[in-house]
Amino acid sequence: MDFIQNIYNIVNDYWLLSIMVGLTSVFIESFLPILPLVAIVTANAALFGMYPGLIISWIGSTSGTICLFLLVKKIGNKKFIKILKNEKVEKAIDWVEEKGFKLLFLAYACPFLPACVVTISQGLAKRHTTDFISAVVAGKLVMFFIVSYIGNDIMGFITSPLKVVTLLLITFLAWKIGKKLNKDLDNFEKKRMHEE
Template sequence: MGVYWEKFKYFLTDLSQEDILRWLDEYNDLGPFPGILLPMLEAFLPILPLVLFVAGNAAAYGFFWGVLFSWIGTVFGSVFVFLLVRRYAQQRFMRFLTKHNKTKSMLSWVERKGFGLLFVLYCFPFTPSALINVVSGLSKVNTLTFVLAVSLGKLVMVFFISYIGHDFFSIIREPVKMIVISVVIVILWLFGKLLERKLHKPVNTKISE
């Protein structure tokens, strides 16, 4: 038992990109499955190093496939957690949670801002996305709205990490990277705002009728 605990502790605290690359190489017979599984697990265990998983995928599979596998894994993991909370925890804990003013205001804030807020939060690598998944599941945010927000936001985040690798200071040494990342974020943010308006348009139409 002690040996397994030590391995698990190492996996949580001392894991390096070289370890991930070696692990992906050992299980390369499984194809993209390991590259999808690692980012997916982070949705359930937020202490896991998502940045290393994404950077490792980009190094192991190449930029395009690394981005794709990381994106699929992290989106599926987030949506799965959201659906689990929505299905099994929302009704059970809603009465308890809504008794606390801070919790009520947080849920209300997420519900009011909807797509735009979730999209922006998921764009950044160090946002506690596991918490956002749970809060979104407990809120009344539409499932389609959540899926679209997490899909586009995680795309920005995965692209960001894969593009600069695990060395975040490279964007300081190479200003071109900062420019490219900023352009991508602005374009997807504008696209997100346009999509948000379209998502809310049917609701407004029904209200006006």
């Protein structure tokens, strides 16, 4: 418990630096999806409070995702970006093009989908920037609100069985949606293969 108190003290003493670390870490996660986004957002909410943590995470992650999209869209025809055009990205491009805004919104609202692959595929597909940004802003706001709500009251979730059950149901629902969308992506690919 002293460790957690020490972290709170550091955040209070160096609040501007702490905000920059929280913002930068979710920004970088957009480019390096190996970083644990849910853990970073939860930590931001636990350290800064629900709404400040939500805003820090949302601004950082949304900015990073939009920068990645614009970067891929700008240099998408260059040779080294061809490495990113693998089978999974090609499937994602075709699938998201067919499904449109609704799918993009769900992809960014569900933490169990590879948002980086969706972002890269949309940049390569040259999706209209305003359509992409509106889906990212709305989808990430929904996901980060839920994660920040949990992160803000972690002790309440640990000690309250009802909150734990609610968290498990939300997590299960998000996982099922992600699984269904991944299955739909695979079915779309099989359907496309049969048509060719």
